[in-house]
Amino acid sequence: MSSESLRIVWIYPDLLSTYGDRGNALILARRARQRGMPVEVLEVRSDQQLPATADIYLVGGGEDGPQALGAQRLLADGGLHRAVAQGSVVFGVCAGYQLLGTSFFAKGVQCRGLELLDLQSDRGESRAVGELAGEIDPRLGLPPLTGFENHGGRTHLGPEVSPLARVTAGVGNDGATEGAWRGKLLGTYSHGPALARNPALADLLLRWATGAHQLPPLDDTWPDRLRNERRSAVAAART
Amino acid sequence: MPLRAKVASSVSRTAAALSRAAGRGDGSVIGGWIGLKIDPDLLAHLSAGRAIALVSGTNGKTTTTRLTSAAVGVLGRVATNSFGANMPSGHTSALAKAGSTPYAVLEVDEHYLAQVLEATEPHVVALLNLSRDQLDRAKEVAMMAQLWRAALVRHTNVRVVANADDPLVVWAATPPGDPARGIHPPHVTWFSAGQRWHDDSWVCPECGSTIQRSGDQWWCTGCALRRPEPQWVVEDEGVLDPTGAWHKVSLQLPGKVNLGNAATALAVAAEFGVRPVDAVSRLGIVTSVAGRYAQVDKDGRNIRLLLAKNPASWLEAFDMADNAPTLLSINARDPDGLDTSWLYDVDFAPLRGRQVLITGDRAYDLAVRLDVNDVPFQHVRTFDDAIRSVPPGRLEVIANYTAFQDIRAELDRVI
Numbered sequence: 001m002s003s004e005s006l007r008i009v010w011i012y013p014d015l016l017s018t019y020g021d022r023g024n025a026l027i028l029a030r031r032a033r034q035r036g037m038p039v040e041v042l043e044v045r046s047d048q049q050l051p052a053t054a055d056i057y058l059v060g061g062g063e064d065g066p067q068a069l070g071a072q073r074l075l076a077d078g079g080l081h082r083a084v085a086q087g088s089v090v091f092g093v094c095a096g097y098q099l100l101g102t103s104f105f106a107k108g109v110q111c112r113g114l115e116l117l118d119l120q121s122d123r124g125e126s127r128a129v130g131e132l133a134g135e136i137d138p139r140l141g142l143p144p145l146t147g148f149e150n151h152g153g154r155t156h157l158g159p160e161v162s163p164l165a166r167v168t169a170g171v172g173n174d175g176a177t178e179g180a181w182r183g184k185l186l187g188t189y190s191h192g193p194a195l196a197r198n199p200a201l202a203d204l205l206l207r208w209a210t211g212a213h214q215l216p217p218l219d220d221t222w223p224d225r226l227r228n229e230r231r232s233a234v235a236a237a238r239t
Numbered sequence: 240m241p242l243r244a245k246v247a248s249s250v251s252r253t254a255a256a257l258s259r260a261a262g263r264g265d266g267s268v269i270g271g272w273i274g275l276k277i278d279p280d281l282l283a284h285l286s287a288g289r290a291i292a293l294v295s296g297t298n299g300k301t302t303t304t305r306l307t308s309a310a311v312g313v314l315g316r317v318a319t320n321s322f323g324a325n326m327p328s329g330h331t332s333a334l335a336k337a338g339s340t341p342y343a344v345l346e347v348d349e350h351y352l353a354q355v356l357e358a359t360e361p362h363v364v365a366l367l368n369l370s371r372d373q374l375d376r377a378k379e380v381a382m383m384a385q386l387w388r389a390a391l392v393r394h395t396n397v398r399v400v401a402n403a404d405d406p407l408v409v410w411a412a413t414p415p416g417d418p419a420r421g422i423h424p425p426h427v428t429w430f431s432a433g434q435r436w437h438d439d440s441w442v443c444p445e446c447g448s449t450i451q452r453s454g455d456q457w458w459c460t461g462c463a464l465r466r467p468e469p470q471w472v473v474e475d476e477g478v479l480d481p482t483g484a485w486h487k488v489s490l491q492l493p494g495k496v497n498l499g500n501a502a503t504a505l506a507v508a509a510e511f512g513v514r515p516v517d518a519v520s521r522l523g524i525v526t527s528v529a530g531r532y533a534q535v536d537k538d539g540r541n542i543r544l545l546l547a548k549n550p551a552s553w554l555e556a557f558d559m560a561d562n563a564p565t566l567l568s569i570n571a572r573d574p575d576g577l578d579t580s581w582l583y584d585v586d587f588a589p590l591r592g593r594q595v596l597i598t599g600d601r602a603y604d605l606a607v608r609l610d611v612n613d614v615p616f617q618h619v620r621t622f623d624d625a626i627r628s629v630p631p632g633r634l635e636v637i638a639n640y641t642a643f644q645d646i647r648a649e650l651d652r653v654i
């Protein structure tokens with residue numbers, strides 16, 4: 001950690017907060033506090049400068065216009081690039097995931113991304129809407145991903161990133177893989193408050209940010225029930 | 240009315256009656272659907288000769304439609320789709336069932352506004368608000384504002400009554416005219432009903448710049464879009480009209496949001512020539528709207544039903560609810576939208592200190608949300624369990640769409 005408290009930055013809630021994205025900041029902060037870590041959550045609006053010294057940066061979902069504007073402002077600001085160079089954690093969701101790549105489509109125009117992840121996104125033939133599930137890259141040591149997706153994009157991964165998961169339900173990047181990660185940067189189409197349904201993923205981000213190899217377990221009764229209920233629903237829909 | 244329309248209208252009424260007799264809903268949709276199959280122009284034929292008001296927006300349209308019908312009722316008989324069947328088939332049924340009336344007040348699903356403007360050629364259209372609602376299937380919010388704006392360009396004779404507090408509505412209601420070609424923008428009367436929910440209007444729909452707010456005022460930092468001066472304003476427990484006269488409004492419906500709906504109803508009725516002083520007492524006769532706000536006594540509990548469909552309406556529901564035990568019920572079936580992400584757009588902190596119960600298909604989503612919000616709760620499997628878990632007295636029930644219908648059904652449709 002860069003200071004006494006864990007600093008979490010929620011990037012541009014005025015632009016990139018279409019699907020309850022606040023949830024990811026709330027869940028990270030709560031899980032850190034429950035383990036006795038002091039936490040500071042900064043909401044940085046698009047007309048403010050991005051601090052380059054935080055531990056975790058969250059980039060949420062948004063509509064086409066705000067997504068393009070958000071990418072432009074982040075490129076002009078440069079703070080996120082400096083933070084990544086210093087080893088900060090970045091978690092991107094949906095539009096926020098796409099804009100971490102080299103390019104994406106918004107309002108029919110190809111837009112320049114932040115080039116932090118080796119991937120590019122274009123438009124799919126149809127919108128991907130519904131439950132999304134997958135087996136996460138075994139190197140990350142996490143239980144299966146569960147989420148909800150709602151996007152028109154298809155994402156193509158380059159050699160410098162690894163898929164976050166192999167899709168078992170839904171579309172994700174392209175029907176086969178979902179999300180991407182490299183170093184301490186991770187993105188997913190599991191939109192909105194993805195960490196509500198994947199507390200182990202929240203803990204992975206906290207471990208990356210703190211350097212801790214293990215974190216004390218928490219009472220995850222309700223998230224576990226939610227995960228089980230969603231997994232049964234996906235299984236039932238398949239039969 | 241052409242013969243084909245007469246036949247279609249009569250079949251529509253009969254089908255609605257059959258559907259009700261068979262116990263399949265209230266018949267307000269099926270009749271209209273069959274009628275439209277026989278004569279696609281039926282809605283236009285049924286609209287001809289009536290002075291019509293349309294009411295659209297993400298939230299409050301059912302209640303505002305009911306209040307507006309009550310206000311316009313000063314002048315004569317009013318046809319209305321009072322069961323919230325707010326697509327063209329519902330409008331067709333409502334008009335066919337009502338027979339010939341001089342007036343009609345129709346609630347319109349925001350996606351169908353352009354189509355219904357075309358078919359009914361209304362005298363007035365009221366635009367309440369636009370916010371995120373079931374985004375997994377609905378058009379994105381900014382897109383909806385664009386559709387409204389495009390529709391109004393084609394109907395510049397319609398009188399618009401619109402919410403000055405919602406930037407997306409203001410932009411939608413003020414399409415540019417083209418005086419050289421004789422196209423003038425529609426006439427707009429502005430009301431202020433407040434906007435508790437701001438998260439869908441930080442970005443200007445005109446130029447993409449940031450929208451700033453200070454008190455009631457808002458303005459775009461990059462172009463001329465700003466809050467127009469409203470002519471109808473909620474003040475204390477009443478409404479200020481454009482002449483500056485204040486009218487006390489005594490509603491049986493709770494909350495400041497319903498005072499705003501009352502202001503809108505008075506503004507729409509005024510476009511038909513109804514004086515607020517004549518209409519205001521009629522607003523107090525509305526007690527519940529399709530089950531909303533209804534109170535039911537059961538096992539010593541006084542149960543009040545509040546419908547909350549999206550983040551903006553949840554904030555309103557917390558404002559309306561008494562400080563009493565509260566049951567929250569969430570489903571995510573088709574009519575609700577399949578995605579529950581919006582739960583994180585709602586701050587449930589106002590419920591702290593109340594006894595909170597949760598139920599519904601998606602109670603676990605709610606559980607995780609309340610947990611991170613530091614709101615203690617108890618999960619119950621059924622509505623009866625909820626009633627048994629609270630002391631005698633008021634039980635507030637806040638539910639989203641199908642969860643609300645489930646609970647209405649449990650109460651034997653006594654409402």
Ligand SMILES: [Zn+2]
Pocket residue numbers: 443444445446447448459460461462463464
């Ligand atoms: Zn502007």
